[in-house]
Amino acid sequence: MKLYGTNWCSDCKRSKKFLGEQRIHYDYINIEEDAKGQAYVQKVQNGGLSIP
Numbered sequence: 254m255k256l257y258g259t260n261w262c263s264d265c266k267r268s269k270k271f272l273g274e275q276r277i278h279y280d281y282i283n284i285e286e287d288a289k290g291q292a293y294v295q296k297v298q299n300g301g302l303s304i305p
Contacts (some may be wrong), residue, residue: 254279257294258304265305 256272256279258265272279282290284304294302 255282256280256305257282257284257290259283259285262304268305 254272254277256265256268258268258281260283269279269281284291284294284302291302294304
């Protein structure tokens with residue numbers, strides 16, 4: 254599972270906490286630090302950047 258987010262996003266923090274508590278493995282992609290991750294989010298959202 255991949256979780257796209259940012260450090261300032263409260264929903265992203267809650268999602269990371271929940272996944273950790275449930276021991277669900279995920280890869281976290283910070284779209285402010287990962288240009289490819291940001292481009293992917295924009296592509297699947299037709300230009301948007303809504304996260305998580």
